[in-house]
Amino acid sequence: MSYADLQLGALEETLPAPLQRVVWFVFEWIPLVIVAGFWEFASGTFVPSTVLSPPSEVAFVTWELLVAGDIIPHLQVSLFRVAAGLVLSISIGVLLGVGMARVKPVENFFEVFLALIYPIPKSALVPLAILWLGTGTETSVLIVFLACLLPIVLNSYNAAQTVDQNLIWSAQMMGMPSWQIPLKVVIPATIPSILTGIRQAIPIAFIALVSAELIASNQGVGFEILRYSQVGAYTEMFAVLVLISAIAFFAVRGYEWGERKVVRWT
Incomplete structure (x- = not known):
């Protein structure tokens, strides 16, 4: 078990159950948010947006579909x-x-x-x-x-x-x-x-x-x-x-x- 897991486990023990679920939810989805943020920044900056559409536009088109x-x-x-x-x-x-x-x-x-x-x-x-x-x-x-x-x-x-x-x-x-x-x-x-x-x-x-x-x-x-x-x-x-x-x-x-x-x- 890593140091981060130990620290998170210790934090979990001090929090009530509803807050524990919030903490785990945040830790679980942070990597996806980081990737989406980098994707949004890279689209039109490092890669043409016609080739790599930004996630905000992709989300809108997904909803339209x-x-x-x-x-x-x-x-x-x-x-x-x-x-x-x-x-x-x-x-x-x-x-x-x-x-x-x-x-x-x-x-x-x-x-x-x-x-x-x-x-x-x-x-x-x-x-x-x-x-x-x-x-x-x-x-x-x-x-x-x-x-x-x-x-x-x-x-x-x-x-x-x-x-x-x-x-x-x-x-x-x-x-x-x-x-x-x-x-x-x-x-x-x-x-x-x-x-x-x-x-x-x-x-x-x-x-x-x-x-x-x-x-x-x-x-x-x-x-x-x-x-x-x-x-x-x-x-x-x-x-x-x-x-x-x-x-x-x-x-x-x-x-x-x-x-x-x-x-x-x-």
């Missing part, structure tokens, strides 16, 4: 793709990770495959996905699924390997069939690690989504970013980037809030 509603259909398409890819990766990743940890043939079969696809940038698979599925939602969902699969599999696998053997023996002594043990014993015991893997996968999902939509879509935020950049509408391009960044940020924060509620009971 939302009020006009032009960006809303694209946001809806992108969020559907993220959700679909995440749901698929969670459903398959948890079962695959637990299966690899508890059944040796499953581990032997999938270990090499996962090791081979891990170092490949998922955006590099977009042309192949276009060949198979065409341009559209299916390709974007596939890229999101592949990008999110590994962190969920690894967290599920590592957690399932460390499950207390006494839990499994107790279930067996109570007459639970072997095929039910992974579903009723192992997976519930690994929930905290599975939730961690999902939290890691959420920002990866947005990265993969935009990468796929830049190449293989005529809808979505990635398509809008590319379209605005091609016509030189850089302020609008920055506005879409800000929107998707904010959505991803609040998606992670909302998930962390829900995760704390769930883990409290696990």
Whole structure:
């Protein structure tokens, strides 16, 4: 723990709860305010404002895009793709990770495959996905699924390997069939690690989504970013980037809030 953390912790102990939240809020957002201030100063000073729009102008255009509603259909398409890819990766990743940890043939079969696809940038698979599925939602969902699969599999696998053997023996002594043990014993015991893997996968999902939509879509935020950049509408391009960044940020924060509620009971 750093000296700054110790000082902040000591300060927190002397403040009432409402002021503690204010202090943490200020410390959390100060870096963003500093970056925005430097960005505002640099635009038109070091970098032409036609290339690097100031954040005040970007904020105004972001509001205009939302009020006009032009960006809303694209946001809806992108969020559907993220959700679909995440749901698929969670459903398959948890079962695959637990299966690899508890059944040796499953581990032997999938270990090499996962090791081979891990170092490949998922955006590099977009042309192949276009060949198979065409341009559209299916390709974007596939890229999101592949990008999110590994962190969920690894967290599920590592957690399932460390499950207390006494839990499994107790279930067996109570007459639970072997095929039910992974579903009723192992997976519930690994929930905290599975939730961690999902939290890691959420920002990866947005990265993969935009990468796929830049190449293989005529809808979505990635398509809008590319379209605005091609016509030189850089302020609008920055506005879409800000929107998707904010959505991803609040998606992670909302998930962390829900995760704390769930883990409290696990």
